[in-house]
Amino acid sequence: MEQKFYYTNERNVQIVIALLKAHGIHRVIASPGTTNMTFVVSIENDPWFQIWSSVDERSAAYLACGMAAETGEPVVISCTGATASRNYMPGLTEAYYRKLPVLAITSTRGNHKIGHLIDQQIDRRNIPNDIAMESVTIPMVKDKEDERFCEVEANKAILALKLNGGGPAHINMYTKYSQDFSVKELPKANAIFRHTVFDDKLPEIPHDGRIVVFVGAHADFSERLTTAVDRFCATYDAVVLCDHTSGYRGKYEVHYQLVCGQKQWHSEYAHANLCIHIGEVSGNQFNVSAAHTWRVSPDGKLRDTSGNLRRVFMMPEEEFFERYAKTDGNHTELFNAMTAEVEAMKEKMPELPFSNIWMAQHMVDKLPKDCELHLGIYHSLRSWNFFKLPEGIHAKCNVGGFGIDGGVSTMMGASFAHPDKLFVGIFGDLAFFYDMNVVGNRHVGNNVRLLLINNGRGNEFRNYNHPCYFLGEEADRYIAAAGHYGNKSHRLVKDYATDLGYEYLSASNKDEFNMVVDRFLTPNLTEKPMLLEVFTETxxxxxxxxxxxxxxxxxxQKIKRAIKNTAKEILGDNGISFIKKAMKR
Structure with missing residues (x-):
């Protein structure tokens, strides 16, 4: 007899089924219902799954407990909407306290229907603390972003079944009651696997293609971690991609932003097969792309920053790199090639206008030895990331919350802890004025140097590649912050700083800046803290x-640009706009 029903066309359900198979889960106890129809019908003709029926959901959850305890393997329970899932709670509570891997997949028409007097629509958004190690929602899939979200969330719930000793987990899955079961071959979904320090054997490093270590914001590396990372890179011909918050200053440090940021040219080294991701949030906009990412962190969380996470290593970073590195490696080929490319790019750099980036370019090699650099969000951090810091200098930035509101205070707090160490801070006007009260703190010492880049508006919103750039001067009304804080007054900060006991310096062009920068960056502790205010133009x-x-x-790109410019000359802006709209119809 010809099979009539295959897999549902609901992509979110396909993803969950594919990931159950990828993670080796094949036992399912299904309870009758309509809302879970797309899931149950999809698996009942797939020989991978072994299915039992249980009319009573309370009994189904306990059946799963017995089966999981007996086999030591995860068991799925599936139910419809309404109060069916409430009957899972006693059994899931049992599973929680016995650490049994029971995965409850409850089906729903969606959270948007909650609270509108719609039948069989109960609220599962908040569940008791002791019935699931992890509870996720799998919505309908409309685009690739939704697909990626569903993959990560489903992996998160499945992996929780064995995390920290194991226990139950919960997936609340949307459905639109599709009657299309014509999909004969289950589409692929990306599985994510977790490995721990207790694993005797870790997966092999792939040897086909480049390997990079990408470091987000990170505490300064210990000697042990630096040694382990350097040995790893020597083994696999890898490099360490950093920005100024990465904390790594080892042999394989590459600041590649200048190369990867190029908009009309693409480096052959700007793609890797495998990225080892450590650290936290990064302010680096311009990264090497990779086919796959392995995340290494003691927290074991699924942090899919680049959308290609495949493995998570829940272990200390030192442990990971030491277990993979070999003592006989001595590769530097990729490091040498990428470093040479950066140096060649620097040689081609044009004379830049007087700006945050120009100042970074001309200050970076003058920074006092062993000082600590603090950078404001966002333009200051980006500007300085184009240039590698001299040896011995570390940098910090509030990339965790990524807000402008506390950078100056953060630097001051660090300077209080080390009064004999020099601290240099680079902040835009919004970041400075937002946090200027700390400039008057009575504990501020003579080890503080503040560079305030005052463009009078928060220039980020007016930069050519910002989403608000198209607004032009209109952005100054309410999007940017033009006109606040003295509107580039040449007296406001000067009087404020000098009255507070600072040595005040200022500059409005390159010549004036060159006259004061050596004083600002003098390596010796001065009598007073310093504040250099520099006025730039949007x-x-x-x-x-x-x-x-x-x-x-x-x-x-030259050809494309020539064609674009020619078309613009012939058709004008209005003609180009008309063609773009017509092509979208």
Whole structure:
């Protein structure tokens, strides 16, 4: 007899089924219902799954407990909407306290229907603390972003079944009651696997393609971790991609933002097969892309920053790199090639307008030895990330919350802890004025140097590549912050700083800046803390960013740009806009 029903066309359900198979889960206890129809019908003709029926959901959950305890393997329970899932609670409570891997998949028409007097629509958004190690929602899939979200969330719940000794988990899965079961081959879904320090054997490092270590914000590396990472890179011909918050200053440090940021040219080294991801949030916009990412962190969380997470290593970073590194490695080929490319790019850099980036370019090699650099969000961090810091200098930035509100205070707090160490802070006007009260703190010492880049508006919103750039001057009304804080007054900060006991310096162009920068960066502790206020222009800041991101143009891009410019000359802006709208219809 010809099979009539295959897999549902509901992509979110397909993802959950595919991931159950990828993680080796094949036992299911299904309770009757309509809302879980797309899931149950999809699996009942798949020979991978072994299915039992239980009319009573309370009994089904306890059946799963017995089966999981007996086999030591996860068991899925599936039910419809209404109060069916409430009857799972006693059995899931038993599973929680016995650490039994029971996965409850409850089906729903969606949270948007909760609270509107719709039949069989109960609220599962908040569950008791002791019935699931992890509870996730799997919505309908409309695009690739939804698909990625469903993959990560489903993996998260499945992996929780064995995390920290194991226990139950919960997936609340949307459905639209599709009657289309014509999908004969289950589409692939990306499984994520977790490995712990207790695993005797870890997966092999793939040897086909480049390997990079990407470090987000990270505490300064210990000697042990630096040694382990360096040995790993020597073994696999890898490099360590950093920004100034990464904390790594070892042999394989590469600051690749200048190369990867290019908009009209693509480096052959800008793609890797495998990325080892450590650290936290990064302020680095311009990363090497990778086919797969392995995340290493003691927290074991699924942090899918790049959308290609495949494995999570729940262990200390030192443990990971030491277990993979070999003592006989001595590779530096990729490091040498990428470093040479960065140096070649620096040689081609044009003379930039007077701006945050220009100042970073001309200050970086003058920074006092062993000082600590603090950078404001966001333009200051990005500007300085284009240039590698001298040896011995570490940098910090509040990339955790990624807000402008506390950078100056954070630097001051660090300076209080080490009064004999020099601290240099680079902040834009919004970040400075937002946090200026700490400038008057009575504990501020003579080890503080503040560079305030005052463009009078928060230039980020007016930079050429910002989403609000198209607004032009209109952005100054309410999107940016033009006109606040003295509107580039040359007296406001000067009087404030000098009255508070600071040595005040200022500059409005390159010549004036060159006259004061050596004083600002003098390596000796001075009698007073210093504040250098530099006034820049909106167009100069945006132009500098555009120029540094377009140093090289490949031949294909030149042709495209020529065609675009010619079309614009012939048709004008209105004609180009009309064609774009017509093509979207």
């Amino acid at each position: 167009d100069d800041e945006s132009d500098a960013l555009e120029q540094i991101l377009n140093i090289l143009v490949d031949s294909k």
